Amino acid sequence: MKTITKASLFIAGCSIITAIASCTSPAGNTKTTQKKTSAEDSLKKYVDARLDIYTKVKLTSNLNNLTVNERKILPLLIQAAKIMDDLFWKQAYPQRDSLLNTIKDEKTKSFVLINYGPWDRLNGDKPFVTGVGPKPDASSFYPAGMTKADLEKSDVKDKHGLYSVIRKDSTGKLSSIPYHVLFAAELQQASNLLKQAAILAEDAGFKKYLNLRADALVTDNYTASDYAWLDMKTNSLDIIIGPIENYEDKLFNARASYESYVLIKDKVWSKRLAKYVSMLPELQRGLPVAEKYKKEKPGTDSELNAYDVVYYAGDCNAGSKTIAVNLPNDEVIQQKKGTRRSQLKNAMKSKFDKILIPIANELIDKEQLQYINFDAFFANVMFHEVAHGLGIKKTITGKGFVKEALQEQYSWLEEGKADVLGLYMVTGLLKKGALSGDIKQFYTTYMAGILRSVRFGAASAHGKANMQCFNFFKENGAFIRSANGTYKVDYVKFEAAMNKLSQVIITLQGNGDKAAVAQTQKEMAIISPELQSDLDRLTKKGIPVDILFEQGFDVLGVK
Known part of the structure; x- marks a missing residue:
């Protein structure tokens, strides 16, 4: 229709x-x-x-380790x-x-x-x-x-x-x-294709998921397939498919849009990430917010995985391209089972090389450029996804789930929460010795990342989240803008601003006060004329805002 x-x-x-x-x-x-x-x-x-x-990027991967x-x-x-x-x-x-x-x-x-x-x-x-x-x-x-x-x-x-x-x-x-x-006809076709793939699948967990997801597409009953997806541990291939995110529904933020990612697991990188999920309960207890906002216990039966993404379709391919995914979105499943945080490593590396590094060279203080590296970028993006599992899912005011209470104001604030709590996680893990590196690397790379993401604009939940973060950090002296138009991080104030913003966002979510969140967006999720002039410099330099994919059978060399 x-x-x-x-x-x-x-x-x-x-x-x-x-x-x-x-x-x-x-x-x-x-x-x-x-x-x-x-x-x-x-x-x-x-x-x-x-x-x-x-800027165009070819989505490829090494297929040599795949079976026939x-x-x-x-x-x-x-x-x-x-x-x-x-x-x-x-x-x-x-x-x-x-x-x-x-x-x-x-x-x-x-x-x-x-x-x-x-x-x-x-x-x-x-x-x-x-x-x-x-x-x-x-x-x-x-x-x-x-x-x-x-x-x-x-x-x-x-x-x-x-x-x-x-x-x-x-x-x-x-x-x-x-x-x-x-969409009965189209969904039946997609279901049949997943069933065909399931017949060929050698991994038992992947076979089960494909069959259940095929059934889900034609019934709209996705819970069983979500659990099966979380249970997969040894699969080499993966597909995220179905109606998933709510960004396109700007009236209520209620209805889901169709999308799909076709993925090949990087098992070496995934193994490196496995240890961090078990640390979620401890990090939850240490959140810089009043006790009543952090009583929930995050699920730990979930995974951190790294993938090469070889095909994007639908919502995730529209406008800005997603480089990490935290699913399922179902709050009940998240609390009972957890989520899988999928890092799309090849797409992430493309954005780092083609966008973040050129932005840093133009806008980051020359003395701090030495602290920007891909490992820090990868960690910041990864812990953003992990941080979706921290904080609060149900309001403390009897308004139900945060998502239901905030409706169209939910997505941008949740992305802002994940941004700042991801940084909180990095800081905490570094202090515990569970993560290696210099805090200056993560904070400086994060600053460059903000300047990258604010370019997504006011129509994007991620863009709004980064605008709020930029303005809040600026107000709290976390960075200064020099006379030559470059940004220099104050590492002590950066951490303090991070904790303060974490408290603000979790409190807004826990109270479920949609009017207060809308007012916060109006005041904070804006681009000042000074920042806009800096972003215009990036455009004049020809630095891309995002990537376009050359993808499909021919690019991968499969039929």
Whole structure:
């Protein structure tokens, strides 16, 4: 089913692209035509400039250690992932084909494909196609024009369901349709591909997971497959697949979007990471926050693993590319079992080499450049994911889970929590001797990482989180900006600011006060003119904001 949003309606028989021969202006109306042409030219220039913020990376891996059957499985997983990509398009912008058919400019078409629609995800969802209005918060999860109040006062049982959409009939009555009904044909195809892969799978845990995940896709019952995924220990291949994250639903932050990662485990690196999960309970007890906010016990039956990612699809491929994953998102499973933190090492290394190092050379104090290295970057990203398991999942005010209480304000604050508590974990582990390195390496690399991530913009939960962190650290003297426009970390104040921000965020989450979180976002998740001028310097230097993938069968050399 396709929902036509306000932003994509065809007006007076003309497409959203105004420069179409069949939609010419009346004779003599040259002024209007000139305005439209000028607007199109302006947007083309915008697209030309914005395409340059991405740099291409080939997603490859060493396949020599895979068995014959595993090499046969890999193409099946990629085919299933491609179906998730198509489903995400239906969620993010159902009119993809009609939009692309009306666009004549090839660069604009490319930019639509990068952004899964006509809005620039790394620039506040700015429209870049003529005639397209603001991106609707409802996306295609809800009827166009439906308000929060409309849904809340309705008799729909599945108002905030993860795996359903809300639709309105001709009488105005709202109802919910499960994903497995709405996308039945596509999900059945993906399920069949996973079943075929399961037949070939030699690892018992992977075989079980593939079969259960195949069943989950066509029923929307994902719990059993989530547990099976966490139980896998000896698999070489992995696939994360299904409706997972809530970022695309900006109305309620309730409904999940389809995505997929196809992964090859780096068993050597994974073995190095195994020891840290057991330390979570002790780190939880030491959180710099009042006792009532840290009574929960994080699950420890989980893993830290490193992977080469060989295929991205759907939500995770839209705009900024994910380099680490912490799943499942189900709070009950997290408390009972834990999560798996998957570090996407090859994608991470690409961002470090092509983006973070050039940013550091431009914006980090020359004397502190020596402290930036990949191991520190890897650890900071890894412990960000681990830190999702710390803190508080249920409010102390009787408002249920934090996610339910904060709704659309949840994601950005949770990402901010993971950022700062990941740094807290690094600091604690270094002091215990459980992690090697110099704290200056981790703090300086973290500072460069903030400057990298704030470029994702206000439409991104990660971008908002980093803006809050930057502004909070600045207010607390954790760094200074020199006259030449470089940033120098004050390592003592950096740690103090880290602890203080940790307390602020966990308290906000524990109280479940959505209004207070919204006010915090309004005040802190902003880019100052001074910071913007520094970020503009990066653009002028041609330093990319993010990466684009060359991926698939041909790149990997499989059929």
